[in-house]
Amino acid sequence: MRRHLLILGLSAATLAGCGGDSSSDGASVEPRGPSSAALRAKLAEATSVDLARFPKPAGKTLNELSQSLDGTGPQVALGTSVFPDARTRLAFGLIDEQTGFVYAPSVVYLAKGESARVLGPFPAPADLLVTDPPFRSRQTASEKDPFSAIYDSRVTVDGPGTYNVLVASDINGKLIGSGTQIKVVDAKADAVPDVGERAPSVKTDTVASAGGDLAAIDTRLPPDDQHEESLDDVLGKKPVALVFSTPQLCESRVCGPVVDIAAQLKSTYGDRMTFIHQEVYVENSFDKGLREPLKAFNLPSEPWLFTIDARGRVAERLEGSFGFRGFETAIKKALEA
Numbered sequence: 001m002r003r004h005l006l007i008l009g010l011s012a013a014t015l016a017g018c019g020g021d022s023s024s025d026g027a028s029v030e031p032r033g034p035s036s037a038a039l040r041a042k043l044a045e046a047t048s049v050d051l052a053r054f055p056k057p058a059g060k061t062l063n064e065l066s067q068s069l070d071g072t073g074p075q076v077a078l079g080t081s082v083f084p085d086a087r088t089r090l091a092f093g094l095i096d097e098q099t100g101f102v103y104a105p106s107v108v109y110l111a112k113g114e115s116a117r118v119l120g121p122f123p124a125p126a127d128l129l130v131t132d133p134p135f136r137s138r139q140t141a142s143e144k145d146p147f148s149a150i151y152d153s154r155v156t157v158d159g160p161g162t163y164n165v166l167v168a169s170d171i172n173g174k175l176i177g178s179g180t181q182i183k184v185v186d187a188k189a190d191a192v193p194d195v196g197e198r199a200p201s202v203k204t205d206t207v208a209s210a211g212g213d214l215a216a217i218d219t220r221l222p223p224d225d226q227h228e229e230s231l232d233d234v235l236g237k238k239p240v241a242l243v244f245s246t247p248q249l250c251e252s253r254v255c256g257p258v259v260d261i262a263a264q265l266k267s268t269y270g271d272r273m274t275f276i277h278q279e280v281y282v283e284n285s286f287d288k289g290l291r292e293p294l295k296a297f298n299l300p301s302e303p304w305l306f307t308i309d310a311r312g313r314v315a316e317r318l319e320g321s322f323g324f325r326g327f328e329t330a331i332k333k334a335l336e337a
């Protein structure tokens with residue numbers, strides 16, 4: 001079990017959280033986001049991806065495609081670490097050494113080897129990572145934090161293997177390329193419960209089971225209100241949004257934000273489904289191993305989100321960094337199943 005998800009090349013990377021407002025009509029309730037109007041405009045642009053702006057592979061290798069772009073771009077910082085071949089999700093940030101985090105319309109290309117056919121382009125829209133202030137914990141970003149979104153791409157691959165990845169971004173009218181590499185695994189070897197499978201019936205920590213000691217089951221500051229019901233009591237009876245995360249112990253700052261997302265979305269969907277936040281380590285200590293719910297779900301990393309429908313089956317799962325849109329979409333899949 002990794003202590004936290006590594007953000008490649010950024011030992012001090014800071015990931016923020018996101019959420020929604022309290023409307024109850026089922027429509028998107030995306031928060032306002034950063035206070036800076038200029039940054040909001042950049043994020044809005046990065047959310048809308050026009051595939052026609054990016055080149056088609058047209059028989060080129062990934063290297064040839066990269067050389068056809070206008071230049072070399074920022075560093076790709078991966079926000080996911082588990083890549084099953086059946087449904088591959090690639091989340092990442094873009095970081096420039098001089099200007100910091102970069103937000104621009106972006107796509108992803110992949111190739112399984114230097115001479116393999118190029119797959120893509122796949123859109124990689126930015127997903128907002130700034131909560132409204134009432135739902136923001138002390139471990140997550142403030143309005144001044146520069147990291148305000150995560151790029152989220154769903155890609156198609158040619159089975160398991162190591163893939164070279166090219167991210168192409170439209171930065172100020174120029175197509176700029178950035179590279180990384182991922183290892184895709186056979187979905188059959190993925191022991192984590194997947195979409196359509198029944199979620200494990202396991203007890204999760206509650207205020208009652210902790211004898212009222214919230215600090216024992218929640219490292220968020222302040223503690224959230226997602227510890228009222230245990231998964232085994234509601235599984236198969238009502239939809240559930242289950243977040244495995246340790247805000248205080250997750251050094252990459254990925255974990256606190258996703259709990260903030262859940263806290264804000266609970267204000268919208270809490271009357272229709274149960275929200276559960278499960279801490280990761282026994283007695284909140286790295287050295288004492290994983291809590292039983294993580295073992296039951298066979299989790300190799302954290303954080304994770306599982307939305308579970310009223311029949312007790314996984315409607316969606318998200319690993320690593322994810323934003324407001326991804327979380328809300330996962331909720332709707334559970335509610336509409």
